[in-house]
Amino acid sequence: MNGAPAAHDAVERAARESYGKLLAFLARRCGSVGAAEDALSDAFAAALERWPVDGVPRAPEAWLLVTARHRLFDRMRRERRAEFVFERMRQAARDAAKALDEPAGLGDERLGLLFACAHPAIPAAVRAPLMLQVVLGIDAARIASAFLVAPATMSQRLVRAKAKLASAEIPLHVPPEADLSSRLDSVLEAIYAAFSQDDSNGNDSRTRGLAVEALWLGGLLADLCPNEPEAMGPLALMEYATARSPARRDAAGRYVPLDEQDVSRWDSTAIERAETLLERAAAMRRIGRFQLEAAIHSAHVARRFRFEPDWKAIVTLYDDLLARTGSPVVALNRAIALGRLHGARAGLDALATLAAESRLQTYQPYWAGLAHLSAVAGDLEPARIAYARAIGLTIDPSVRHFLESRLARLASE
Amino acid sequence: MKYILLLNDEEKRWATMPNDVMQREMGAYQAYTKALEEAGAYAGGNRLEGSTTAATVRVGPDGRTSVLDGPYADTKEQLGGFYVIEAPDMDTAIAWAARCPCASSGAVEVRPIAPMPVAV
Numbered sequence: 241m242n243g244a245p246a247a248h249d250a251v252e253r254a255a256r257e258s259y260g261k262l263l264a265f266l267a268r269r270c271g272s273v274g275a276a277e278d279a280l281s282d283a284f285a286a287a288l289e290r291w292p293v294d295g296v297p298r299a300p301e302a303w304l305l306v307t308a309r310h311r312l313f314d315r316m317r318r319e320r321r322a323e324f325v326f327e328r329m330r331q332a333a334r335d336a337a338k339a340l341d342e343p344a345g346l347g348d349e350r351l352g353l354l355f356a357c358a359h360p361a362i363p364a365a366v367r368a369p370l371m372l373q374v375v376l377g378i379d380a381a382r383i384a385s386a387f388l389v390a391p392a393t394m395s396q397r398l399v400r401a402k403a404k405l406a407s408a409e410i411p412l413h414v415p416p417e418a419d420l421s422s423r424l425d426s427v428l429e430a431i432y433a434a435f436s437q438d439d440s441n442g443n444d445s446r447t448r449g450l451a452v453e454a455l456w457l458g459g460l461l462a463d464l465c466p467n468e469p470e471a472m473g474p475l476a477l478m479e480y481a482t483a484r485s486p487a488r489r490d491a492a493g494r495y496v497p498l499d500e501q502d503v504s505r506w507d508s509t510a511i512e513r514a515e516t517l518l519e520r521a522a523a524m525r526r527i528g529r530f531q532l533e534a535a536i537h538s539a540h541v542a543r544r545f546r547f548e549p550d551w552k553a554i555v556t557l558y559d560d561l562l563a564r565t566g567s568p569v570v571a572l573n574r575a576i577a578l579g580r581l582h583g584a585r586a587g588l589d590a591l592a593t594l595a596a597e598s599r600l601q602t603y604q605p606y607w608a609g610l611a612h613l614s615a616v617a618g619d620l621e622p623a624r625i626a627y628a629r630a631i632g633l634t635i636d637p638s639v640r641h642f643l644e645s646r647l648a649r650l651a652s653e
Numbered sequence: 654m655k656y657i658l659l660l661n662d663e664e665k666r667w668a669t670m671p672n673d674v675m676q677r678e679m680g681a682y683q684a685y686t687k688a689l690e691e692a693g694a695y696a697g698g699n700r701l702e703g704s705t706t707a708a709t710v711r712v713g714p715d716g717r718t719s720v721l722d723g724p725y726a727d728t729k730e731q732l733g734g735f736y737v738i739e740a741p742d743m744d745t746a747i748a749w750a751a752r753c754p755c756a757s758s759g760a761v762e763v764r765p766i767a768p769m770p771v772a773v
Contacts, residue, residue, distance in 0.1 A: 632684035
């Protein structure tokens with residue numbers, strides 16, 4: 241039976257392409273994300289069972305929708321729901337039947353779903369996990385591992401958040417024009433958080449399992465908001481970061497810092513995609529935080545064509561970004577760029593203003609940056625202390641080994 | 654809140670480790686301990702002697718005692734040390750556990766320490 245692998249591929253593709261669409265459609269009509277999820281997961285289980293035997297249906301999305309709808313009905317019947325719920329369900333069934341007859345098909349209500357996941361009533365830390373679960377159907381255990389949270393805790397948080405979705409508190413639709421741009425920011429932040437998770441631990445987002453899914457969400461958002469330049473920002477950022485990932489380890493698996501990466505190992509097609517996105521966004525002439533961050537990446541990859549990145553441009557971009565965000569992390573990156581432009585001492589002076597930031601005390605990149613600048617400036621003892629702090633805060637063993645070798649090099653000086 | 658981090662690692666790996674790797678590993682643990690201290694999160698910890706030095710003791714309902722050589726659980730990785738840390742919540746405790754060098758060579762179990770019942 242050579243159809244089986246093809247059928248499995250079809251189910252997997254449907255899960256990625258259609259899961260969020262089907263969920264948005266069902267949840268909006270039955271008023272419960274949880275019930276829609278259960279029905280959909282039954283439908284996908286049925287697909288895994290039936291498609292290898294019966295063949296992949298001509299319209300996989302329709303097949304999944306019809307199956308999920310049956311499951312929803314069964315459940316409602318079992319639970320003896322009140323008459324109004326049945327009425328809503330009948331309406332959903334009519335909508336579904338109509339949607340399947342129309343050439344446009346189901347339509348795409350995923351944008352509303354993304355906005356609901358990043359609603360102010362959802363705690364900020366749960367927004368990215370919620371998107372990954374309701375738009376892509378990723379299970380809580382995988383999300384928990386990527387976000388460094390106990391799986392039982394992550395499940396609880398997701399269940400609590402989903403109880404709010406589709407209720408009166410959080411409707412599953414795109415907010416009105418007046419709230420759009422402020423609400424869009426939280427959507428963008430959550431998508432980027434799904435990619436970078438918590439980057440405070442000297443870890444490598446590429447290796448953390450959900451980077452591909454986050455990139456896909458970024459692409460979806462950029463497609464759904466073609467007239468919002470900022471919506472292209474996170475996608476461009478993620479493309480730049482992914483493009484560089486083949487160069488982040490050498491042949492022996494050792495970590496290679498950005499400065500020393502072999503540019504011929506960067507993925508130039510991904511970089512081209514990022515540059516095109518950034519240009520398209522820039523042409524709309526409404527700059528924002530994510531476009532600025534993507535522009536900084538662009539200035540870094542300019543090293544492909546010239547000996548050094550354009551440090552002057554990078555510092556100017558960080559100035560603008562810092563004025564907009566006031567973030568100590570941005571201030572840290574700006575100080576490191578200043579150190580490249582005007583020398584390590586200038587970088588250290590800028591870092592000195594951040595020494596009291598409590599958030600940076602356990603922030604690995606702060607200590608790694610301080611260690612590097614101190615070493616270049618010839619402040620050997622502070623460099624040793626900062627390298628040790630960075631080593632003690634690092635999660636990724638290859639980054640830890642890299643810092644250890646830098647510390648060892650200092651000791652021999 | 655106090656949490657205990659139980660460090661489980663392969664003793665065999667440590668026993669056969671070349672000297673320079675051993676130096677580096679010890680340095681990583683020292684750096685980790687220092688990072689905990691500087692963050693005000695360190696509340697104690699120790700290395701344990703090898704599991705072959707362990708003895709496991711039980712007393713039956715009839716008072717009969719049994720003492721066996723070796724650790725309580727016979728697994729591929731052995732309990733080799735622990736940290737007690739102060740953290741505001743389980744998420745923070747898990748983040749500290751991930752930074753522990755043992756998390757990338759073996760496994761770290763994180764458990765909240767139950768408060769002592771107040772004596773009456």
